[in-house]
Amino acid sequence: MKPISTTTTATASTETQDLTQLMQQLGQQATAAARQLRSASGKAKALALRLMADALTEQKTILQTANELDLQAARAKNLEPAMLERLALSDKAIATMAAGLRQIADMDDPVGQVSQTRSRPNGMQVAQMRVPLGVIGIIYESRPNVTIDAAALCLKSGNATILRGGSEAIHSNLALAAIISQCLAKAGLPEHAVQVVPSTDRAAVGLLVTMTDYVDVIVPRGGKSLIERLSQEATVPLIKHLDGNCHVYVDQHAELDKAHAITLNAKTYRYGICGTMETLLVHHQIAPAFLPAVAQALQAKGVELRGCERSQALVEYIQPASQEDWETEYLAPILAIRIVDDIHQAIEHIGLYSSQHTEAIVTENLSAARQFQIEVDSSSVMVNLPTCFADGFEYGLGAEIGISTNRLHARGPVGLEGLTTYKWVLQGDGQLRGEA
Amino acid sequence: MKPISTTTTATASTETQDLTQLMQQLGQQATAAARQLRSASGKAKALALRLMADALTEQKTILQTANELDLQAARAKNLEPAMLERLALSDKAIATMAAGLRQIADMDDPVGQVSQTRSRPNGMQVAQMRVPLGVIGIIYESRPNVTIDAAALCLKSGNATILRGGSEAIHSNLALAAIISQCLAKAGLPEHAVQVVPSTDRAAVGLLVTMTDYVDVIVPRGGKSLIERLSQEATVPLIKHLDGNCHVYVDQHAELDKAHAITLNAKTYRYGICGTMETLLVHHQIAPAFLPAVAQALQAKGVELRGCERSQALVEYIQPASQEDWETEYLAPILAIRIVDDIHQAIEHIGLYSSQHTEAIVTENLSAARQFQIEVDSSSVMVNLPTCFADGFEYGLGAEIGISTNRLHARGPVGLEGLTTYKWVLQGDGQLRGEA
Numbered sequence: 001m002k003p004i005s006t007t008t009t010a011t012a013s014t015e016t017q018d019l020t021q022l023m024q025q026l027g028q029q030a031t032a033a034a035r036q037l038r039s040a041s042g043k044a045k046a047l048a049l050r051l052m053a054d055a056l057t058e059q060k061t062i063l064q065t066a067n068e069l070d071l072q073a074a075r076a077k078n079l080e081p082a083m084l085e086r087l088a089l090s091d092k093a094i095a096t097m098a099a100g101l102r103q104i105a106d107m108d109d110p111v112g113q114v115s116q117t118r119s120r121p122n123g124m125q126v127a128q129m130r131v132p133l134g135v136i137g138i139i140y141e142s143r144p145n146v147t148i149d150a151a152a153l154c155l156k157s158g159n160a161t162i163l164r165g166g167s168e169a170i171h172s173n174l175a176l177a178a179i180i181s182q183c184l185a186k187a188g189l190p191e192h193a194v195q196v197v198p199s200t201d202r203a204a205v206g207l208l209v210t211m212t213d214y215v216d217v218i219v220p221r222g223g224k225s226l227i228e229r230l231s232q233e234a235t236v237p238l239i240k241h242l243d244g245n246c247h248v249y250v251d252q253h254a255e256l257d258k259a260h261a262i263t264l265n266a267k268t269y270r271y272g273i274c275g276t277m278e279t280l281l282v283h284h285q286i287a288p289a290f291l292p293a294v295a296q297a298l299q300a301k302g303v304e305l306r307g308c309e310r311s312q313a314l315v316e317y318i319q320p321a322s323q324e325d326w327e328t329e330y331l332a333p334i335l336a337i338r339i340v341d342d343i344h345q346a347i348e349h350i351g352l353y354s355s356q357h358t359e360a361i362v363t364e365n366l367s368a369a370r371q372f373q374i375e376v377d378s379s380s381v382m383v384n385l386p387t388c389f390a391d392g393f394e395y396g397l398g399a400e401i402g403i404s405t406n407r408l409h410a411r412g413p414v415g416l417e418g419l420t421t422y423k424w425v426l427q428g429d430g431q432l433r434g435e436a
Numbered sequence: 437m438k439p440i441s442t443t444t445t446a447t448a449s450t451e452t453q454d455l456t457q458l459m460q461q462l463g464q465q466a467t468a469a470a471r472q473l474r475s476a477s478g479k480a481k482a483l484a485l486r487l488m489a490d491a492l493t494e495q496k497t498i499l500q501t502a503n504e505l506d507l508q509a510a511r512a513k514n515l516e517p518a519m520l521e522r523l524a525l526s527d528k529a530i531a532t533m534a535a536g537l538r539q540i541a542d543m544d545d546p547v548g549q550v551s552q553t554r555s556r557p558n559g560m561q562v563a564q565m566r567v568p569l570g571v572i573g574i575i576y577e578s579r580p581n582v583t584i585d586a587a588a589l590c591l592k593s594g595n596a597t598i599l600r601g602g603s604e605a606i607h608s609n610l611a612l613a614a615i616i617s618q619c620l621a622k623a624g625l626p627e628h629a630v631q632v633v634p635s636t637d638r639a640a641v642g643l644l645v646t647m648t649d650y651v652d653v654i655v656p657r658g659g660k661s662l663i664e665r666l667s668q669e670a671t672v673p674l675i676k677h678l679d680g681n682c683h684v685y686v687d688q689h690a691e692l693d694k695a696h697a698i699t700l701n702a703k704t705y706r707y708g709i710c711g712t713m714e715t716l717l718v719h720h721q722i723a724p725a726f727l728p729a730v731a732q733a734l735q736a737k738g739v740e741l742r743g744c745e746r747s748q749a750l751v752e753y754i755q756p757a758s759q760e761d762w763e764t765e766y767l768a769p770i771l772a773i774r775i776v777d778d779i780h781q782a783i784e785h786i787g788l789y790s791s792q793h794t795e796a797i798v799t800e801n802l803s804a805a806r807q808f809q810i811e812v813d814s815s816s817v818m819v820n821l822p823t824c825f826a827d828g829f830e831y832g833l834g835a836e837i838g839i840s841t842n843r844l845h846a847r848g849p850v851g852l853e854g855l856t857t858y859k860w861v862l863q864g865d866g867q868l869r870g871e872a
Contacts, residue, residue: 035787035813038810038811038813039807039810039811112810118832120830120831120832124821124825126831126832129809131813133843133844134813134843216843216844217843217844237673237844255866257866258865258866261866261868262866262868265868265869265870265871269868269869269870351471369863371475373565373861374474374475374548375474375475377471377474377567377570377859378859379859379860380859380860380861380862381859381860381861381862382861382862382863382864383861383862383863383864384863384864384865384866385560385862385863385864385866385867386868386869388869389560389862389864389867389869394556394869395556395562395860395862396554396556396562407569407570407652407653407857408569408652408653408673408844408845408857409844409845411857411858411859411860412859412860413860421843421844421847422847423813423814423815423816423817423847423848424815424816424817424831424847424848424849425809425816425817425818425819426816426817426818426819426821426825426831427805427818427819427820427821428818428819428820428821428825429694429820430691430693430694430697430698430820430821431821431825432697432698432701432705432822433701433705433822433824433825433830434701434705435701
């Protein structure tokens with residue numbers, strides 16, 4: 001699908017120029033749309049989302065015809081069945097997208113909410129009003145449902161969006177974008193509030209992440225290599241999600257049954273999600289009673305175990321762990337295990353190897369829970385819960401654009417509020433500065 | 437004071453190596469201190485700040501001896517009297533710093549505050565806990581009092597700080613740093629929680645703003661050229677303050693006396709602060725009644741007026757404004773004036789030229805006030821107040837590290853909360869994901 005560059009450099013340079021112009025145009029249109037969206041009513045935004053939900057079902061045939069072009073190309077490239085499934089806009093996938101749109105339509109609108117109101121001694125009133133970030137660029141891989149999810153969350157939070165999906169899904173994404181624009185217009189909102197980059201040229205990504213004049217933030221949704229590359233290139237701030245090397249620490253004061261169930265759930269709920277436990281830390285006093293049984297249960301589920309020497313002494317089929325194991329986010333049925341002297345050593349291990357995503361302690365001891373929750377510096381710190389709970393829906397955010405491993409702005413699961421900022425709004429009656 | 441580079445490249449490269457090593461050491465020490473500070477009690481931090489306040493007065497002689505070295509060097513360089521005054525650690529300057537420290541000691545500690553607590557249907561509790569950002573780098577110019585102010589705010593919010601002040605103040609800053617470290621140790625806190633870069637080599641700044649492994653955020657305090665240079669170089673996120681091209685719009689429904697007083701205060705409270713009005717926008721219907729009198733009052737205070745043709749038709753001594761005038765933050769007794777057709781044109785002008793710092797409307801009309809406050813996308817939007825109120829103390833933040841023109845993280849005046857982030861803290865009792 002990618003335009004093949006021709007042999008003459010003149011043409012190549014024209015192409016580059018065309019792409020730059022195209023991206024600038026998208027940027028200008030998005031900025032203009034963002035300006036209009038600032039004062040759009042919550043009612044109009046919710047209406048647009050409901051119209052989109054209806055239109056997805058009504059225009060199913062158009063969508064699936066476009067999707068078939070992508071699927072044909074994917075089959076010709078011998079893409080894996082799992083990839084094809086993710087790419088397919090089946091009836092069920094369309095229904096799920098429509099349901100998601102209606103759910104986001106029903107959520108509280110974050111824009112315009114006023115908080116932190118205070119009256120100053122001179123009588124002026126100071127408050128913070130939640131406002132959209134502006135223009136959000138979304139860079140993602142093959143799933144076309146992200147087009148709908150991300151566009152809906154950005155619209156609900158009053159932002160204009162430029163979406164850059166995978167080239168494998170370009171026909172599907174453009175068909176979705178056409179539906180979205182129709183519905184925006186019907187609801188009286190700017191049709192450029194949501195735009196899909198119509199080019200599959202990879203250079204478009206480089207342009208998008210450096211258009212500081214037009215784009216306020218980039219939310220990449222994809223694997224670690226994509227994020228690392230974008231972190232290097234981007235001059236627009238990223239709300240980024242790097243790796244989730246998550247730990248569960250089973251304290252000596254843990255209840256055995258609870259620790260067993262939490263450990264299994266944390267590892268085996270799903271192997272491929274970022275909240276999955278990758279290293280299990282066990283207090284040496286509880287290890288003889290806890291580890292053999294949990295190791296057996298994990299092995300029965302097909303999880304490969306790699307551990308420190310002390311853990312190998314307790315369970316013979318634990319393979320030796322190397323330094324690399326402590327550092328790795330497996331995203332696979334493999335678990336690293338270390339027996340530690342005490343909570344201090346557990347926290348130290350986490351400080352050294354964790355990616356500061358999500359960690360959990362299993363304990364009945366209040367001081368240990370408190371110490372863990374204060375001293376562990378990760379975006380989510382849990383007590384007596386499996387790390388796989390790290391998710392915006394589970395946290396009650398209603399929806400999630402991603403999980404941020406940034407320290408600034410939004411941290412952990414990012415919902416609608418993370419897609420907004422605030423401005424200070426002040427009301428006075430002619431108060432002057434420097435006069436009492 | 438700056439080490440003169442020698443002629444042999446070998447020595448130069450050794451110097452570079454030494455500086456890199458020095459900065460890395462500062463970074464490592466800061467990171468270790470930040471880890472300890474995470475669980476430091478509010479009591480210990482407040483005690484350290486009070487000890488510093490006492491020590492500044494007790495060790496006045498030591499401070500003033502060090503300061504005298506800086507003053508001598510500054511006099512030898514024929515620095516302007518205003519610069520010398522800013523550099524001097526007079527008895528009064530020291531007393532002001534001590535008072536500031538005690539004020540920050542008395543403020544509420546933001547760290548550990550828990551908010552957004554919610555119970556989920558499965559019984560688990562989700563909340564956000566405010567935590568320090570980590571390591572903050574402060575880059576500032578000649579005033580040594582910033583060393584105390586910035587260090588105190590960062591410490592109160594639980595952060596370790598690396599301070600890079602101007603080379604003119606190096607002796608003063610190092611003497612202040614020595615006092616700070618003593619007091620930190622006395623209060624049982626890590627002495628590297630506050631460090632002053634001991635080198636005046638400019639390359640140290642370039643290293644500081646790219647040490648992503650050790651520094652979480654940079655707060656530059658200085659002129660626009662410094663900030664622009666750092667924005668280019670920095671890979672560590674900046675909480676930055678660019679320019680304040682601020683507007684006051686006098687609506688047709690303004691009360692004349694209020695508009696007159698607000699306009700004068702907004703321009704003449706101080707010419708050199710970022711909240712000063714740089715352009716006055718006036719509704720054409722009120723202009724004949726409003727503009728001549730306010731122009732006269734401004735002229736009487738020595739303010740040069742530059743305006744559009746319509747304003748010149750009303751007031752003969754208004755000079756013609758050029759395109760550049762609408763774009764300029766004068767920071768001087770100069771004011772640009774434009775008569776507009778309506779509120780829509782005023783908001784459009786602001787959208788084009790404002791630096792999104794602070795804008796104000798003067799009006800008695802509620803709809804106009806509301807429209808202005810929603811549609812103007814600046815970090816502070818005021819009704820019936822002069823823009824010069826843009827300041828953390830005036831907003832009731834208690835103290836201010838700066839004013840942010842960023843959209844992400846902290847926006848507008850940044851107090852203690854802007855120097856923190858949050859983590860999600862979850863409490864459960866063995867709930868599992870994927871099970872009802």
